Amino acid sequence: MTKRLNIVFLGLSLSSSWGNGHATTFRGLLKGLHELGHRVTFLERNVPWYANHRDLRDPDFCALRYYETTRELQQDCARCLQQADVVVVGSFVPEGRAVIDIVAALCKGALCFYDIDTPVTLAKLSTDECDYLCRRQIPYFDVYFSFAGGPTLGRLAEDFGARRAEPLYCAVDPERHHRTADPVGWDLGYIGTYSTDRQAALNALLLEPARRMPDRRFVVAGSQYPPDIVWPENVERIEHLPPADHAAFYSRQRYTLNVTRRSMIAAGWSPSVRLFEAAACGTPIISDRWPGLDSFFPASAIHTADKGDDIVDILLRESERARLAMADRARELVLGAHTGAARAREFVSLLTGPRAAMIDLDIGTAA
Structure with missing residues (x-):
């Protein structure tokens, strides 16, 4: 039996690629998940520097919702978070520590972290300067998805208490990134x-x-x-x-x-x-x-x-x-x-494969 997952992401930004590399990463992954048949919602903190430079206002591959404060997130988005099969919090989310505590209290499905800045995060954690994640929160996550692979995955488990660390690298959207007819200049x-x-x-x-x-x-x-x-x-x-x-x-x-x-x-x-x-x-x-x-x-x-x-x-x-x-x-x-579709398949496989005991459901990737 195939189940369509209800997945909620909380990330730095989906709507604006201005001054960050997170938006393009989320866009590719979420588009791939949508193509697999999963239901996706993205929750974004409404901040002026991204609001003034939005280049994706109405995505056709997910529901995009904004919240103004952590209190609003806790109150107005509670049902969305409670009903999700999977909730994924990204790195560099504004007031991320408070957001993670709120989400952990509300989430009834799998709770994951997607670190698009893993080496930066670990350096900040080592000096207690990370304002979007703290050490005590790392064991909250069923899976800690990391932009960095290799020995960093071992460090996450051994030094920081990650229950399960998996690589989930960035990816490209081939529909957007392809050779054009522009002459070399x-x-x-x-x-x-x-x-x-x-x-x-x-x-x-x-x-x-x-x-x-x-x-x-x-x-x-x-x-x-x-x-x-x-x-x-x-x-x-x-x-x-x-x-x-x-x-x-x-x-x-x-x-x-x-x-x-x-x-x-x-x-x-x-x-x-x-x-x-x-x-x-x-x-x-x-x-x-x-x-x-x-x-x-x-x-x-x-x-x-x-x-x-x-x-x-x-x-x-x-x-x-x-x-x-x-x-x-x-x-x-x-x-x-290394396409968004490939990453989406990896993401779902890591959540629903033999090692993914955190989701006690008969699920798999959508046909």
Whole structure:
């Protein structure tokens, strides 16, 4: 017998991708769950910085509800939470500690946490600076879904008391991310919100090569960059790039650059969604190095770079045939294993498979 699950998510944002990578992750996963036949509701805190930059106001794959305060969540959303088969709280939810306590008291089904920022979360927990999760709450969750795999899963169980830690990586929507007819206009591009711990790598792997190659064109898209950054004249700046424009953005690049936060490099096995998006668009990727990268992209499907010289060498020396062949290999890998639909199947399988005793129902993925 097949049961359609009633799943409720509480996340940072679904409606706005401005300044965060959570929205695109939730969109792909929830769309995949909807396609499997499950009923999905997303509860989002109504905050002005996302309300002013909403690029998905009325999703057709889930019910989107807003709440203003934790009190409103507790009162007006109680029935929604009580009736759910599964409730999933995401990382960086405003007043997350209070939200988790409210949800844990109301939830009658499986309670899960989806950590889209696992290395950051564990670092914050270690110094008691995490305002969206505290140590005592981790054992509340039937499953702790993590953006980081590898040894981090063992740490979650052994050091933080997770009852069950499972990887649930980011994913791509192939309907949105695909090759477009836009002509290539940049030799190397990068997309990402400003981060102090990524800026040194961005300087070394994009801005310095741009200064050394004034006849080549570069681009950086993303918000919150300080006004005192000196951008070379051949580096185009795009302040915000909504998801609807990502495919064209990647398609216009000969190569795209992936730069990883230091905490995620240290943890390893933490792929950025930008890797999957670029690959799905058929754009060759140059990435910094981190443990576990080869478990997602073997050397034949991606370039790695440690310094500006590596970037310059790739841009000057690689043939067009080799460039496109590498991109084709990456695209095939991503479309086979890293789509929102694939993640949705993984999510349901982890909840309903042999190890998932927390849901005492005869359920499975919808046909």
